[in-house]
Amino acid sequence: MGLNPKGRNWGNLVNWDDLGKFYAGFILSWTVILYAGVAFLVINRNVAFIKIRNLPLAVAAISFLHVYLVKIFLAYTTNGHFSCSAEFWIMSIYLPFGIALFQANLAQLRSISDQQRDLAFSGEKILDGTSKQSPLRNLWERWTALSGIQRSYVYIGLGMVVQLVITGILYATTPTLQGDWSSYGDVSHAKGQKLCRESLEWIPSAFWQLAWSWLYGPYLLFRVRKIHDVHYWRLQVIYSVLSGLPGTPLWLAAVYSTGFKHVNRWWVPPMWLAPGIIVMQFTTIFFPVYEVISGRSRMRTTLAILDSWEDRQGLRASTNHAGSSKVSTLRPSTTSSQQRDMCSMAALEKALAVNPDPLLKFAATQDFTAENVLFLMQVRRWKEAFAFAPRLNKAVTESAKSHLFSTGVQIYTSRVNDKTTDFPINIESKIRQDLDAIFGPAVPTSQLVSNEEAKFYVAESWIKSPQTTSAFDMNTHDHSGDSAETLTAPEPITFPTEKSEPMFPAHPGVAPLGESRAKMRAGFDEHVFDAAESSIMYLVLTNTWQKFVKQQRTSMESSTAG
Incomplete structure (x- = not known):
């Protein structure tokens, strides 16, 4: 292996030896691979678990880190041709900003986990009205109203501003960083470059x-220790924290300890930060890439199982006419047949109808898709209410239909409209537009309505009830608690009598905008949610349900083996 015997000596000679070529080739290859992964995620940005990762923030984080990574990998090759001042700005801005954005991105795991638990275990949040108090008091109320992740963003943003200010002050008050090495005495260019990089x-x-x-990393690890998501997010936190632990101590030792003098010729001090940065980039980009690919494979397997199940069901039905002896030969008795049955649409529908709580718990705490399961549960109960609504001459009475429309608006605002919910269901744009046309005009133009108005927008069929909930050992805001939290579950929808005042026209958030806002649009009937329900049912069947079945099967096998 051909090497420059002097290594990195800050001279004018470019180290284009075998080691220099390896460094350049590696960083070029890694750049191509990394941004190929980024392009793949951008193409698949509408996938639900890609959306919750905040892809723009993730790409910004790994890009800032990559600028610094390119610089340190080419430090040996460029030798003395890279100025001290340029390296100072890159290390003082791109590295801190990249890590800060990375922290903000990972902090979403805890935030989304809490929000999903709130969604499944605490029902809908009532939005507070705009305050009429003093600006200072109003500002404080806005601050206290921020979510944990929003406060984290504020703290991290302030830290980035402080870092920028400190960097500017240090650069402006340090002549050596600006290329004035007179304080070192009469030194050569190479010696000045070296001494400049060793300043405090x-x-x-x-x-x-x-x-x-x-x-922050160990603190975040502690906070997410009981989160067992299926998106490898917690695993990403573990790998990123552990891989970064040796970086800064080794960098400081390499810069200020003479014991690293020989090592620094071939492995420049900032390179000790490279392994941690590469792991951060890899887990941020390629964990979700792997999940997309494995999800597609799982979907193909699911569709094959469903086709097999449907063929078997059809064959079984046809043989019913040929006699019971033939039927008995086709009765599934193997484990694979039972697995196919569990993966079927019929099994999912049965779970939603009989006992949706385990699926909802899994969706909220591991898959982060509670909104989909809640939507299916809400629509199922809404359709049941429509089927048993009071009728006059076989037509649903006006008061009952008005109540059903009001409840439909509540489902729309809590699950479909991305302006009124943090977790809208992921449906096709055409389906969303159709629902927007029917329910959109009935939604107040501002989310911030008064407390008196907001109570009308709480989905009254979705409240915590001892009669309809199942207990699980979990705490909404603290994962380590011992208290039992109950899942939100639908109560039977009751209808007003004909003598009751119409609910919707009297809505204080609607009436001031005119009666036309409360008018039911054409297309509102018992089938208004059919397209959205079918879309979400298919999404849950091919994703959340398959993961849930796999987890349940693994759990049963473990308990049996134990």
Whole structure:
């Protein structure tokens, strides 16, 4: 292996030896692979579990880190041709900003987990009205109203501003960083480059990496210790934290300890940060890439199982006419047949009708798709109410239909409209547009209505009830609690009598906008949610349900083996 015997000596000679070529080739290859993964995620950005990862923030984080990674991988090759001031700005801005954005991206795991638990275990949130108090009090109320992830964004953003200010001050007050090495005496260009990089002004640039690996990272690990998601998000946190632990201590030792002098010739000090950065990039991009690919494979398997199940059902039905002896030979008795039955649409529909709680718990705590299961449960109960609604001459009475429309608006605002819910269901644009046309005009133009108005928008068929809920050992806001939290579940929908005042026209958030807003649009009937229900049912069947069945099967096998 051909090497420059002097290694990185800050001279004018470019180290285009075998090691320099390896560094350049590796970073070029990694850049192509990394951004091929980014392109793949951008193409698949509408997939539900890609959406919740905040792809723009993730790409921004790995891009900032990659600029720094390119610089340190080419440090040996470029030798003394890369100025100290340029390297200072890259390490002081791109590395801290990249890690800060990465922290913000990973913090979403805890936030989304909490929001999903709130969705499944605490029902709908009532939105507070706009405050009429003093601006200072109003500002404080807005701050206290921010979610945990929003506050994290504010803290991280302020930290980035502070980092930028400190970097500017250090650069402006340190002549050596600007290329004035007179304080070192009469030194050569190479010696000045080396001494410049050993000044104490570089230490703040490593603060973010140190804080991430040794402070915030372990804290985040503790906070997510009981989250067992199926999206490898918690695993990403573990790998990223552990891989970054040695980075800053080794970098500091390499810069300020003479014991690393020989190593620094071939492995420059910032390279100790490279393994942690690469792991952060890899887990951020390729964990979701793997999930997309495995999800497609799982969908193909599911469709094959469904086709097999339907063929078997058809064959079984046809043989019913040929005699019971033939039927008995076709009765499934193997484990594979039972698995096919469990993966079928009929099994999912039975679970939703008989006992949806285990599926809802799994969707909320592991798959982060509780909104889909809740939507299916709500629509099922709404359709049951429509089927048994009071009728006059075989037509649903006006008061009952008005009540059903009001409840339909509640389903729309809590599950479909992305302006009124944090977790809208993922349906086709045409289906969403049709629902928008029917229910959209009945939604107040502002989400922030007064408490008196907001109570009308709480889905009254979705409240915590001892008679309709199942207990699970979990805490909505603290994963380590011992208290039992109950799942939200639908109560029977009751209808007003003909003598009752119409609910919807009297709505204080609607009436001021005119009676036309409360008018039921053409197309509102018992089939109004059919297209959305079919779309979400298929999505749950091919994704959440298959993961749930697999988990249940694994759990049963483990308990049997134990």
